[in-house]
Amino acid sequence: MAVGAHDADRAPPRWLVLAAVVAIGLNLRPFLTAVGPLAATIRAGTGLDYEGMAWLTLLPMLLMGLGAFAAPAIRQRLGARRAVLGALAMLGAGSALRALATDGALLVATAAVCGLGVAVVQAACPGLIKQEFPRRVAPVMGLYSAALMGGGALGAQIAPVIADLSGSWQEGLAWWALPVMAALGLAWRALPGPAGPAPATHATHRPARQLLRRRRTWMLMVCFGVMNGGYASLVAWLAPFYQQHGWSVARSGSLVAVMAIAQAAAALLLPTLAAARQDRRAWMAAALAMQAAGFAGLALWSEWSPYAWAAIGGAGLGGCFALYLVVALDHLPDPESAGALSALMQGGGFLLASLAPWITAALHSRTGDFMAGWWYHLGCVAFVAALTLRLNPARYAVSMTGAPSMAR
Template sequence: MPHPHNKKIQSFWLITGIIFIAFNLRPAITSVGPVISSIRAELHMSNGAAGFLTALPLLSFAVLSPLAPKLGQRLGNERTLWLGLVILLIGVLTRSTGYTAALFFGTALIGVGIAIGNVLLPSLIKHKYPEKPGIMISLYTTSMNIFAALASGVSVPLATQMNGGWKQAFLLWGGLALLALLIWIPQLRHRDTANQTMKLQSSSIWASKMAWYVTIFMGLQSFLFYSSIAWFPEILRSHGIDTATAGWMALMQFASLPSTFLTPVLADRVKQQRGIVAALASVYLIGLCGLLAGGSHTLLAIWMIIIGIGQGSSISLALTLIGLRSENAQQAAALSGMSQSFGYLLAAVGPIFVGYLFDQTHSWTMPIVLLIAALIVMGAAGQGAGRDRYIFQSEKQRNSA
């Protein structure tokens, strides 16, 4: 039996490792948007190619998310997460060489590496901390969002000040991945056996209504988040904001941090999360309706903050629901793979469709109306996902009848 002091040390390194993996799940993506014009000019890329570059990680997420649980089942979650960090590091190094082919190939590898972390961290947390998943999801999602906002905010200053421009700025995030790799090494001695010893019910998870509620909620919050990251700067410019746009986008992302942290803690303390869903959807709706109405620069700043609160709550609640609606780590991995596969497919389509609507109407009214409609459907799915029920509970009840 491990000595209590050794258990504390092991717990410290595990929690630190989870936090540092979370640090790496967004910067390699959010650092691209602010410097995409520089990349396009230097490599003589078309707008279509530039758009595909920003969607490529999301497509990797969609393809790899259902496969990550199977890889975790074969290798163990700890080793698979380490492998994901290795792939992420290779992707960052490849992308930073500056060649067009390497840029796309490295970006695809980055998507693969991050997809593994996206899917398996909720499963690992479910297994290691079954009694307190809320606080761990809070730490994980808040850490992820902090570096997502940081990478978005510092990309242009770093690219401007460094001799290598955007290539050297991208390379810095390889250092963060390397640090996470080193911190995670103690976990390689362990092998999470939950995936081998616990099996899903006989029916596919894709047949579970509860799994679909969680999946639609996850998918539409991803649709809203990535659509806003792609197009809110242009929407703000249409309201007369120019040089302050980047700062206002960072304002939205940093405003999400308190709600990102608090939502899972609150969700873990109540049996049903339907009230939380209604509250966050209402706040989110106020922000989007305000953005639709426009107003002064002060009002627009308020709308961005309110939207940030809604976004922070929705992503952390979506990840929390994966654990709360699962009975074990294997179910959590399968539900995470399903919800994130569908979710990131929607996330990849979202910015493209929003841009298409603008091209057709030459106005941001219909694109924002589309986001409002997606939010309403997300809220409805959240009402189903927020019920106190496991993904296979209804099947169990039928089988025992």
């Protein structure tokens, strides 16, 4: 008891922990969003074609998916504090190494290092937030998500400026190592150690094995993955698309920033608006309609109002992302099982989403334009919308506790 009292006396103030959570979130997307605005310069410097460039988004998102599956083991073996600190160091090192990237293979390798670091952080942060803010999990998770998406906006906006000032696209990518190291220092000061002994391994993994026998689990994975594929493609190809239309690097980067800001705002706002009723389908339909409008605008009227299409599509993606996280938790009353379902949805979803930038690049290689990619994602929105209609709360219990056969 004396040790616990001593640790409590030395516990950092809540505002400092919250500041660390925000700082961590801000650093998890710039390494992805900085690439798109600099794509033309990177291609010229490395010789990567569009499909090769797609690996700079595909590989990190693939690792994010694997990281979500590995979340229980990471929390048990390392604890949230050590996992986050080590992963931030890895993200900082991967970012710094981009200053030395002179060819495509090395640049893709740095993307893998950064992606692995982000995967571990994303696996550990939700458990840490629940540990430190047990009565405010939803708003703190919302703030963390908004910081994550806002960091994406900063990466897209600032990287072209740094590249222009330094005359080097490598420095435009590598500069983010500095704020990552600042976040690491803050996290070292603010993040507490484990609150108690880690749960038994079999207790952590049993719900996942059971959930994988339910059709609803696989449906949520598919919806989450196909929907997030739209985000992955926009991060990778929105700026290059408008650069093909004569836009400058800085101006096209601002489009990605606008998309990310709208995404963050919707991720905070739509779950709040949807909180009055457990049936979230009306708000999910609104988010999907915004996605459809954004992709249709890019495909049909790309020159008419680019910032509007970026903002509308980004808001739809951010709102749908947050609402699907809420809906996954709605399916099960038990926090352990609900958390396992959310982790499975994100793990399978990110694995599926990682393919989208490559698919869009392959369509570009065959057509010479990104239009086919925007039409592909418009079709994906329609597919997810059809499946979302099945998310009736009255059927949640049956979908998760019925006959275990996937043929049900």
